[in-house]
Amino acid sequence: MARKAQHSKEELRAMALAAAREIVAAEGAAGLSTRKVASRMGYAAGTLYLVFRNLDDLVLQLNAATLEALDAHLAEALARLPADAGPRRRLLALAHAYYLFAREHFHLWSLVFEHHLPEGETMPESLAARVRALLGRVEAELSHLGAGADLAARVLWSGVHGIAVLALTDNLAATGPVDAPALVDSLVNRYLDGFAAAGRNQS
Amino acid sequence: MARKAQHSKEELRAMALAAAREIVAAEGAAGLSTRKVASRMGYAAGTLYLVFRNLDDLVLQLNAATLEALDAHLAEALARLPADAGPRRRLLALAHAYYLFAREHFHLWSLVFEHHLPEGETMPESLAARVRALLGRVEAELSHLGAGADLAARVLWSGVHGIAVLALTDNLAATGPVDAPALVDSLVNRYLDGFAAAGRNQS
DNA sequence: TGACTTTATGAACACTGTTCACTAATCTTT
DNA sequence: AAAGATTAGTGAACAGTGTTCATAAAGTCA
Incomplete structure (x- = not known):
């Protein structure tokens, strides 16, 4: 051993x-540099x-951390119910919490979806697992629908x-003021209503 | 006058x-350079x-052109009905045409939504007008709903x-194979069903 | 002390957006 | 035809980017 590491790799x-x-939160993805x-x-x-293998690798790991924070944020929202x-x-509650998180951490949240991985490469399992966990939260609340819950x-x-x-x-703002929470309410309520109606017709 | 222009500014x-x-279509936004x-x-x-004022300005104008192409694509889809x-x-038909356009012109379409304008600056009217035109197409098909059509x-x-x-x-692919057209069908059909059901309950 | 290992550096490379003094080609005037 | 005016277009320069890698510094062991 030599030159005692100031900090471990971790x-x-x-x-x-x-x-x-901090940089992305303050300046957006464009402000990020090695x-x-x-x-x-x-x-x-x-x-x-x-x-890190390269900056892409760092971004991927940052995105995994962002999704982890989002997951925690959703869990809290459910716990308050x-x-x-x-x-x-x-x-x-999940839907509104999602929107609030996106608004509060806009730049970090954008980075998750705007970071395209190089052609052909596949998403690292660490990230994919986090996405599955988030979608799992929604599926859990829809299990009462039976078949079609995953869709x-x-x-x-x-x-x-x-x-x-x-x-x-x-x-959307280009088309006038937008009340995003109202849009979220409308989407969730009408879609669930429609699902219930369609189910009645089939049975 | 001097040095006859090879090409006009236009x-x-x-x-x-x-x-x-061509560059964006082939290599994505990351491949674009002056x-x-x-x-x-x-x-x-x-x-x-x-x-152009700068590269941002060029991108904005390219995005306006992309939205124009999308509008034409949607018009064609309606005309075939x-x-x-x-x-x-x-x-x-509109919803599926939108998805198909996004898939066929993925990189150009991505650029429209991933290009954040500098903090504080506002979207140029040329772009805003195109967005309004697109949303107008959807609103036109929903006018029969009366109040709430714009929402x-x-x-x-x-x-x-x-x-x-x-x-x-x-x-989403991280969570298993995704049939996007099936998702689009479900969204539009269930949401409209739900809207109809909610309307009945109110009246 | 000398040999060995590992940590971290900083210079180098090829690229980026943007600016601007300048050239070369054309038009107008003499 | 010659001289002067005008301008389209250039290309070098600047400060920045991601990435690599020889090298220096600092520690351990014999």
Whole structure:
């Protein structure tokens, strides 16, 4: 052994992710650079490459952490609900919590969906697992629908995500003021109503 | 006057947008650079600044063109429908056409939503007008709902957009194979069912 | 002390967006 | 035809980017 490490690799990793998180939160994805992350840690840029394959790798790990925080945020929202709250109420809570998280952590949340991995490469399992966990939360609240719950979960998840994207990137604001929570309510309530109606017709 | 222009400013603008479109379509937003656009036109990079304020400005104009192409694509889809097709059928056609366009022109379509304008700046009217035109198409098919048509239009538009985003960026694929058109069908049909049911209860 | 190992550096490379002094080609005027 | 005016377009420069890698510094062991 030689040159006692100031920080273990695990510490370096955590410091880099924390620095990157602060930068993205404050300046957006465009403000992120290896030199800026490194200098915030008190290291040279080259040091990052001892811990990450490249900047893409760092972003992927930051995104996994963001999804973990989102998951915790959703769990809290559910915990605040009365114990006897029904599925619809719980789904609405999840949907609104999702939108609030996206708004509060806009840049970090954007990075998750705007970071395209290089052609052909596949999402690392660490990230995929986090996505599954989130979707699982929605599926759990829809299990009473029986067959079709997984489809409904994906529709609602995507729908709420779409509302957040368009509302927060001003792509809807061009058409007048947007009340995103009202859109979320309408989506969840009408979709669930429709699902119930369709079910009655079939049976 | 001196040094007869090889191309008028309008021609330069069109050439630059065409070059940028090809680059983005082939390599994605990350592959776009002023030098690459210029060299494809047979000009130096500096020339672009005679026609565009900066690269952001070029991207904004490219995005306006992309939305124009999307609008034409939607118009075609409606035109292919039988003249007696009802609103639901027309809405489904619009939704599926939107998804297909996003899939076929993935990189160009992504650029529209992933290009955040600098903090505080507002979307140029040329783009805003195109967004309004697209949303107007959906609203037109929902006018039979009376009050709440504009809300429903935003919900459906956002929802279909969200499905396209998550399906095409593999953020849902992590949870197993995704049949995006089936998600679109479910969203539009159940939401309209639910809207009809809610309307009955109120009256 | 000398040999060995590992940590971290910082210079180098090829690239980026953007600016601007300048050239070369054309038009206008003499 | 010659001289002067005008401008389209250039290309070098600047500050920044991600990434690599020889090298220096600092520690351990014999």
